[in-house]
Amino acid sequence: MTASVQDTRTDRLIxxxxxxxxxxxxxxxxxxxxxxxxKTPDDVLxxxxxxxxxxxxxxxxxxxxxxxxxxxxxxxxxxxxxGVITLVIAVPATYATIKLGAFRRTVPNITLAxxxxxxxxxxxxxxxxxxxxxxxxxIPGLALVHGLMxxxxxxWLLKSFVSDIPAEIDEAAWIDxxxxxxxxxxVILPLIFPGILATALICIILSYNEFLFAxxxxxxxxxxxxxxxxxxxxxxxxxxxxxxxxxxxxGMVPIYLIAFLFQKHLVGGLTQGSIK
Amino acid sequence: xxSINIQNLEKHYGKVKALHGLNLxxxxxxxIVLVGPSGCGKSTLLxxxxxxxxxxxxxxxxxxxxxxxxxxxxxxxSMVFQNYALYPHLTVAQNLAFGLKVRKTSAExxxxxxxxxxxxxxxxxxxxxxxxxxxxxQRQRVAMGRAMVKHSNAFxxxxxxxxxxxxxxxxxxxxxxxxxxxxxxxxxxxxxxxxEAMTMGDRIVVMKDGRIEQVGSPAExxxxxxxxxxxxxxxxxxxxxxxxxxxxxQMTLSDGTVLTSATAATGAVTLGIRPExxxxxxxxxxxxxxxxxxQQVVGTSTSYFATLGDxxxxxxxxxSDTERPATLALGIRPExxxxxxxxxxxxAA
Amino acid sequence: MATPPAASFGSDRGANQRKRAExxxxxxxxxxxxxxxxxxxxxxxxxxxxxxxxxxxxxxFVGLENFDWALSGTNFSGSVGHAILFALIVSLVxxxxxxxxxxxxxxxxxxxxxxxxxxxxxxxxxxxxxxxxWKLILNPSGGWLNGILLRTGLIDAPISFFGNHDLxxxxxxxxxxxxxxxxxxxxxxxxxxxxxxxxEEAAALDGAYPKRIFWxxxxxxxxxxxxxxxxxxVIMALKTFDLVYTLTFGGxxxxxxxxxxxxxxxxxxxxxxxxAAAQTLMFAITVSVVTLPIVLLHNHLEKRR
Numbered sequence: 001m002t003a004s005v006q007d008t009r010t011d012r013l014i015x016x017x018x019x020x021x022x023x024x025x026x027x028x029x030x031x032x033x034x035x036x037x038x039k040t041p042d043d044v045l046x047x048x049x050x051x052x053x054x055x056x057x058x059x060x061x062x063x064x065x066x067x068x069x070x071x072x073x074x075x076x077x078x079x080x081x082x083g084v085i086t087l088v089i090a091v092p093a094t095y096a097t098i099k100l101g102a103f104r105r106t107v108p109n110i111t112l113a114x115x116x117x118x119x120x121x122x123x124x125x126x127x128x129x130x131x132x133x134x135x136x137x138x139i140p141g142l143a144l145v146h147g148l149m150x151x152x153x154x155x156w157l158l159k160s161f162v163s164d165i166p167a168e169i170d171e172a173a174w175i176d177x178x179x180x181x182x183x184x185x186x187v188i189l190p191l192i193f194p195g196i197l198a199t200a201l202i203c204i205i206l207s208y209n210e211f212l213f214a215x216x217x218x219x220x221x222x223x224x225x226x227x228x229x230x231x232x233x234x235x236x237x238x239x240x241x242x243x244x245x246x247x248x249x250x251g252m253v254p255i256y257l258i259a260f261l262f263q264k265h266l267v268g269g270l271t272q273g274s275i276k
Numbered sequence: 277x278x279s280i281n282i283q284n285l286e287k288h289y290g291k292v293k294a295l296h297g298l299n300l301x302x303x304x305x306x307x308i309v310l311v312g313p314s315g316c317g318k319s320t321l322l323x324x325x326x327x328x329x330x331x332x333x334x335x336x337x338x339x340x341x342x343x344x345x346x347x348x349x350x351x352x353x354s355m356v357f358q359n360y361a362l363y364p365h366l367t368v369a370q371n372l373a374f375g376l377k378v379r380k381t382s383a384e385x386x387x388x389x390x391x392x393x394x395x396x397x398x399x400x401x402x403x404x405x406x407x408x409x410x411x412x413x414q415r416q417r418v419a420m421g422r423a424m425v426k427h428s429n430a431f432x433x434x435x436x437x438x439x440x441x442x443x444x445x446x447x448x449x450x451x452x453x454x455x456x457x458x459x460x461x462x463x464x465x466x467x468x469x470x471x472e473a474m475t476m477g478d479r480i481v482v483m484k485d486g487r488i489e490q491v492g493s494p495a496e497x498x499x500x501x502x503x504x505x506x507x508x509x510x511x512x513x514x515x516x517x518x519x520x521x522x523x524x525x526q527m528t529l530s531d532g533t534v535l536t537s538a539t540a541a542t543g544a545v546t547l548g549i550r551p552e553x554x555x556x557x558x559x560x561x562x563x564x565x566x567x568x569x570x571q572q573v574v575g576t577s578t579s580y581f582a583t584l585g586d587x588x589x590x591x592x593x594x595x596s597d598t599e600r601p602a603t604l605a606l607g608i609r610p611e612x613x614x615x616x617x618x619x620x621x622x623x624a625a
Numbered sequence: 626m627a628t629p630p631a632a633s634f635g636s637d638r639g640a641n642q643r644k645r646a647e648x649x650x651x652x653x654x655x656x657x658x659x660x661x662x663x664x665x666x667x668x669x670x671x672x673x674x675x676x677x678x679x680x681x682x683x684x685x686f687v688g689l690e691n692f693d694w695a696l697s698g699t700n701f702s703g704s705v706g707h708a709i710l711f712a713l714i715v716s717l718v719x720x721x722x723x724x725x726x727x728x729x730x731x732x733x734x735x736x737x738x739x740x741x742x743x744x745x746x747x748x749x750x751x752x753x754x755x756x757x758x759w760k761l762i763l764n765p766s767g768g769w770l771n772g773i774l775l776r777t778g779l780i781d782a783p784i785s786f787f788g789n790h791d792l793x794x795x796x797x798x799x800x801x802x803x804x805x806x807x808x809x810x811x812x813x814x815x816x817x818x819x820x821x822x823x824x825e826e827a828a829a830l831d832g833a834y835p836k837r838i839f840w841x842x843x844x845x846x847x848x849x850x851x852x853x854x855x856x857x858x859v860i861m862a863l864k865t866f867d868l869v870y871t872l873t874f875g876g877x878x879x880x881x882x883x884x885x886x887x888x889x890x891x892x893x894x895x896x897x898x899x900x901a902a903a904q905t906l907m908f909a910i911t912v913s914v915v916t917l918p919i920v921l922l923h924n925h926l927e928k929r930r
Contacts, residue, residue, distance in 0.1 A: 011835075015729045022726055022806075023740070026747050029758035029803060032769050036761050047772020093654035102647030107654065114662035118864045118912060120885045121905050124672065124898055125665035128682070148661035151654060168361035171328050174348040175355045176375030176426070180646035186374075190365040209751035211867040212885075216893060227753040231871055241767060248754045259749045263741050266749075270808070271815035330640055347639030 030252075036245035044241045058246035065240075067221055068247045071229040074218075076254060078143045078225060079207040085147025086203045087196065090154035095184050097155075098162045099170055107155070115152035122149075123216055130217055139223050142214060146207040153206065154199050160272045161195025162188070198269025201262050205255055226251040277461050278338040278429045279304045280325065286333030287320055287486075294320045295486045297334060304339075305460045307453065309477030311467055312509070317486040318466045319434060325464060326432050327351045338429055354423030355432040358439060360415045362407040368418050369394075369403040375426045386425075393421040396455070413444050420455065430462040437472065449476055470510055474498070482506050504620035507548050513579060515548045515614075516589035522615065529585030535562050537613040539625040546616040551579065551592040553612040562608040566591075571600045580604055672902035679896040691903035700879050701904050704887035705911055711794070711883055712862035712915070715801045720855050722802070723809025728839070730810065731817045748807040756871030759800040763787065787873045793881045797868050804868075805861070809854060816850045817843075849926040856919045863912050884908045 036044060037058050039051040046052065062068060096102040126145055127136075135141030165188065173183040189196070211227040218224045230251060233244050259266065280302040287295040295317050302308050310318040323329040325336055327348035335344040343351055354375075362371050372390045381389075394400040397417040407415055416436065423431050436452070437445045453476050456463050467473055473480045474494045482489040482497065482505075490502045494510075501507035507515050520527040522541035528534050535547065566582035566589075578597040579590055582604060591604060615623045673691055676684040695701045730740060747755070762769045765783035774780045786796040820843055828838045866885040869875060875882035875890070888908065892901035 015732070018725065019729050019733075022722070023743055025803065026743055026807065029755070029762055030746055030750070032762055033754075033758040044767040047767050047769050047775070049769060089653040089657050092650035096647045096650035100643060100647050100650070102651050107651060110658055110662070111654075114658050116860050116912065116916065117662060117909055118885055118905075120864075120866070120888050121669060121909055122661055122665040123889070124679075124892055124901060124905075125668035126661075127679075128668070129660070129664070145661075148657045151657050151661065155654070166359060166361065168357040168359055169363065171326075171348070172355065172357060172361040172363070172422075173374070174328070175326060175351075175353055176422075177349050177352075177378040178374075179349055180643065180650070182378065184650075187363055187365075205749055209749075209753075211751070211753050211870070212889070215870075227751050227867075230751075230753050230757060233757075241761060241764075244757060245761060248757045252750060252754050255749045255751065256746065259745045260742065263745055266745060267741055267811055270811050327639055330637065345637045345639060347642045349642075350639075 033245050034249055036241055037249050039242045039245075041240060041242060055242075058240075058242040059250070061240075062243035062247040062250075065243060066229055066233065066247060068226070068229070068250055070221060071224055071226040072251055072254065074139060074223055075208050075225040075227070075251075077139050078146060078214075079204040081140065081143035082146035082150065082207040083200050083204040085143060086150045086154045087200055089147070090151055090158060090199075091189070091196065092181075092184060094155055094158040094162050095188055096180075098159060099165075099167070099188075100180065108159075111152040111155045115156075119149065119212055123212065126213070127216060137218055137220050137223050142217050142223065142225070143207075145213050145217060146210060149210070149213070150203040150206055154203055157199040157202060157269055157272070158192070158195055161192040161199075165191050194265060195269065195272065197262070198265045198272070201258055201266055202269055205258065208255055277304055279340075280430060280462060280464070281337035281340070282321075282325070282334070283337065284334030285321070285324060285331060285336065287317075287324055287329060288332045293486060295324070298488055300481060300488065300491065302462060302464065304462055307456055307463045307465065307476065307478045309465045309467060309473040309480045310483060311470055311473040311480055312483035312489075314468060315485075316483040318468075318481075318483050320486075321483070322432055322434055322464055322466045325430075326353055326355055352426075352429045353432055354426050354428040354430070355434065356419045356423055356436040358435040360407070360419040360436075360439075362415060362418055362422070364407055367404050367406055368399060368410070368421075371407065371418055372421050372425050375422065379426075389425040389427075390421075393424045396424070396458075397421050412440050413448065416440065416448055420452065424455070424459065428461075430464065431456065433463065433465040433467075435467055436465075437467075438469075445472075452476070471512055474510065480510075482509060500622075501614070502622055504546060504548065504616040504622070507614060507616070507622065511550055513551045513590050513592060515550050516584075516587060518547045518549075518585040518587035518589065520545055520547050520585065525610070527613070527615070531585050533564065533585060535608065535613060536610045537615055538610040539613070539615040539623050541615050541617065541623050544618055545623070546620070548614040548616060549589065549608060549612060551590040553608060554589075554591040555607040555609070556605070561610055562613075564606045564608070566604050566606060568601055568604055571597070573598060669902045669905055672899050673906050675899050677897075677899035677902070679892065679898050682898060687899070691899045692907065695900055695904045695907065699887070699891070699900070699904075700882055701884070701887055701907070703879060704882045704884045705908060707794075707882060708863055708865075708884040708908075709911070709915055711798065711801075711865065712859045715798050715805070715862050716855055716858040718798070719802055719806045719809050719858060720813075720851065723806045724813045724851065726806070726810045727813035727817055730814055744807045744810055746807075747804050748811075750804065752804065752867035753871050755800055755804050756868050759796070759803070760787070760872060763796055788877050790877055790880050793873050793877060797872055797881055800868055800872065801862070801865065805858065809858065812854045813851070816847050816854075819850075820846060849923055852919065852923040852926060856916060856923060859919065860912070860916060863915070884911075 032049065035050055038054040038056065040053060040055050043051045043053065093107065097104050097107045130136040130141045135144065169187060170183055173187045178186060209227065211231065214225045215228045215231065218228060230248055233247065282298055282300040285295055285298040298321065310321060312318050320329060324331050327346060331344050335342045337343065363374060366374065369390055372393060373386045376386045376389065394403055397420060399414060399417050399421060402410060402414060407418065410418065419436065437448050440448060449472060465476060477494060479491060479493055480497055481491050484505055490497060490506045497506060497510045501510060504517070508517070518529055520529050522543060522545045524540050525536050525538070526534055527537055527545065527547055537547070564584070566584060568580050568582050570581045572579045573596045575596060576594065578593050578595060580593070581588055581590055591606060611625065617623055672682060674686060674688060675682070676687050763786040765771055765785040771783040775783065784792070786792045824842055824846070825838055828842045833841065864885060865883065866889065869881055869883055869886045873881040875886050888901050888904045891897050891904060
């Protein structure tokens, strides 16, 4: 804000109070989940923020009870594979649509329409498709579905990065004799690398977090993802909150790692792609 | 290096015609400048030659071979863009080498040519830098270098100097022209700046509304413009125009002033006089005394503005005159009064 | 210069090469969307007019029977109402909170890195885990909120937020707001960064105070962008499924039964694929009808600028 725009002291106090309240609001559930993962069953019932006698047992017990690490590994595998599928399809298509003007009305419209449609629409048909393709209950099968699911998101995120590159750069490459695919790989890809990274991260997170398709398309231990596993934790007769919190928190670690390491890329990707 | 032959070239965007059947022959090694106001089609023409815009009719020939159907990749041209369009992720050396690598030129040959271009352009110290770390003038040179290394059919320039400051622009004009003469490459240069056109081109193509108004050497365009548009566009300061009734060599202005022109005409005409062609009132023909309305001192010269007939005329004089005279006593030679008919075509003397 | 239409150059080699590149680059995307969106739509239409269960589809053509039954014999229309109500309300609340927070953040110069991380975490959290975290807080036995309320003596017996007919929906909205307000903050922050300072400065020179400048100058300028954010959020909120699944399973009764959950139950709990398909189609149409006015309003505001 500019120097000419002055605020009163009360305004500043109100703002600070609201900011503090919101930050506590954002942090609290994660903090509480984390602290619960160290609580004994008795401790849990107290409903206090911090455990009275912290225990580390919840983690090994949860891992023994549910194959947490295996499910996290499944989720990571699905997320990475689906990210690759999404980018391999979306990057050339975005380049062709934005820079070559290929189907420049059709592609944005159908991607938008398929994003707006609730994913539940695709659930039943994809269920049968995977069954026919013998990909049901497999990591590649779910990765394929997630990879296709994230196409509209990837297209809209990449779109703004690609259109930020001046048209003359491509044209210079063409005149230098580089074909369209060659231009994409040798000139455009290095230039939009930050955008590709941000898009990849966002697609990976969306896949890792996804539940609806994962719950319907994976069920055996070999392919079940962590979100599905955690939802099953819920249905059990005797819920051990400490163990559930321990397993949940472990399941969130990969995503939080990404958030910590790449926060700049993530925020940049989200804002670049959505604000035109 | 090739001769370029443009035949009946047409370009339309949907129903809008951008180029109306252009014909132009460019000799091998010639430096041609396309000039005109924005929207006249000069950039479109250049991009058609480059293959960046597909053509809608007619053809383009390089040394007699039609190339209108070829993609830009196969025309073997070099182009210097207004914003230089250097590859931001590559070093200067890699920028120069890109086009050669695409063509699978050998590594030694690439090195040789990059060194050759860098020496000529004095950019050798910057070969390992990225474009971001260069000044505007240096980027301009790298763009030139990228064009040079390829030994291409022709150079295409799309307003390459308009992002530079005035001083550097004047210097780069000279450098580009000297380089072009040294290499002897056929060049097409697009600009909206008529001074640039006059100082650089072997020949100038003046364009308007997707048509070629006139093609000629700078001197021809200055002394013998074919239309009122060319007369007004070429020359700085601009030519002044006044309407008149012609009866033979006698031109009567709306305020009753009678001027004698070397050109004969009848009926309604427009007279054009260049600011630098007004003489001191002591000279022989066409004596005038005009009230000065405003005056601008431009260092070595001074411009005076005065009303003549139904037009405002500009008079330019050497020296900086800080005091505004109330009136100016002027003379004009008859051969310096150009006469344009009602269709804005110049009537030959 | 925009890319020209290449229609008139069928025989042209340059245009052909370009066409080939365009097709080879876009075809995988088209195919992907055809598999993910096109094929399901066709399949759904066929299912909707047939008697189909999950194990055996297309047992016979039944006309509009599935649609009829969905509207008259099930909780479907109520669940659509819930979904729309949910989407419109949470999006509005989150837009208001997010915008205000973004305004505050745009005045803060330092500490951006930490604020950004805290704001990012809820957004990144898998929705299923969001459900678990909020369940821990709101649970009657051992929930933090109940713990506080009991200790301070505000209540005598623990409240079952997810078991109470009136509290369950707001509780889900609270969890949803926790997760998605950060996205709005990030987007609104970027929008505010894009507002040219000179306009605000001109208004300040005209004697307007900050609050007034925000309401009369800044807000009208960013209104179309805010509406886009709202639209995006409404579309996303209409897809909500995970939170309901983990927190309430649609209950108590049908209090939090939203359309996506109802369809899921029909398909994967009752195995009635035909009925679920009919419900899905009707829900998809509803989504378009709900989002259309927002799109029109957005276009209207955009034009006025």
